[in-house]
Amino acid sequence: MTRGTLAVDRLMTALGGLLLAALGVLGILWWAGRLGSAPAPIDLSGIRWLPKQQWWPWALGAAGVLLALLGLRWLLSHLPRRGVTxxxxxxxxxxxxxxxxxxxxxxxxxxxxxxxxxxxxxxxxxxxxxxxxxxxxxxxxxxxxxxxxxxxxxxxxxxxxxxxxxxxxxxxxxxxxxxxxxxxxxxxx
Missing domain, CATH: 3.30.70.1350 (Cation efflux protein, cytoplasmic domain)
Known part of the structure; x- marks a missing residue:
């Protein structure tokens, strides 16, 4: 594993941890009613039309393929590298x-x-x-x-x-x- 791979792993782990911690704090504040003017029930009526669009399955499929390729690239970067032959x-x-x-x-x-x-x-x-x-x-x-x-x-x-x-x-x-x-x-x- 290269130093670059380790650096990316650490950066992504830190960013993921910060994002999850922030979402957790926001969830607790929303549940406690401390967010001020944020609505108590969440209204999703503005995006209910999205899954009914013709392009929606193709967009989800493309996003899935992209994530699968990124995951494969990430796994391959963790394979032990061979030395200079x-x-x-x-x-x-x-x-x-x-x-x-x-x-x-x-x-x-x-x-x-x-x-x-x-x-x-x-x-x-x-x-x-x-x-x-x-x-x-x-x-x-x-x-x-x-x-x-x-x-x-x-x-x-x-x-x-x-x-x-x-x-x-x-x-x-x-x-x-x-x-x-x-x-x-x-x-x-």
């Missing part, structure tokens, strides 16, 4: 295009990080985030892991990725999670 390498030009698949590079980096002392597992992906190319490496570490060692391996891995992808603009984000409990040490018989 291919990158153009420097040297691409009118004569040809040099492309690298990012999957094997990210998998190799995650494997190297996972083989570091104190790291249980690691995985990663590359995304575009606010116009920047970002590699996300997520690692689960043991409770007693030496953070200096893990950090130095993570630095070396991201430097190797920059070199392999020939991208100086590659930013790295390494997230470490502590394992719930340490794995038991293997027994030697």
């Amino acid at each position: 291919h990158l153009s390498l420097p040297g691409s030009g009118p004569e040809g295009r040099l492309v690298v698949s990012t999957g094997p590079v990210v998998d190799a980096a995650a494997t190297t990080l996972a083989n570091a002392p104190g790291v249980r597992s690691a995985h990663g992906r590359i995304d575009h985030d606010r116009g920047q190319l970002v590699v996300h490496l997520d690692a689960t570490i043991e409770r007693g892991a030496q953070l200096e060692t893990v950090a130095s391996v993570a630095d070396a891995v991201t430097a190797e990725m920059r070199s392999a992808l020939e991208r100086d603009d590659l930013t790295a984000r390494v997230q470490l999670r502590t394992a719930g409990r340490n794995r038991p040490a293997p027994r030697v018989y």
Whole structure:
């Protein structure tokens, strides 16, 4: 999900909440007779002709289709997005295009990080985030892991990725999670 989708969700939720709160307050004030000159019974005779018009079913159908399309668009915007799968390498030009698949590079980096002392597992992906190319490496570490060692391996891995992808603009984000409990040490018989 993108930041734009989250912003739209939050804005629409806030507007919907404010609208419902305002309607609730107006309903209570109308019921209590505190709206001044507002009529106690609501007179709908001015719009009773509307459903009898020939165009009314078509207008309702068009509005329903529009709302269904907007709802579908909203649902699709919440699907998990895939990361960057291919990158153009420097040297691409009118004569040809040099492309690298990012999957094997990210998998190799995650494997190297996972083989570091104190790291249980690691995985990663590359995304575009606010116009920047970002590699996300997520690692689960043991409770007693030496953070200096893990950090130095993570630095070396991201430097190797920059070199392999020939991208100086590659930013790295390494997230470490502590394992719930340490794995038991293997027994030697």
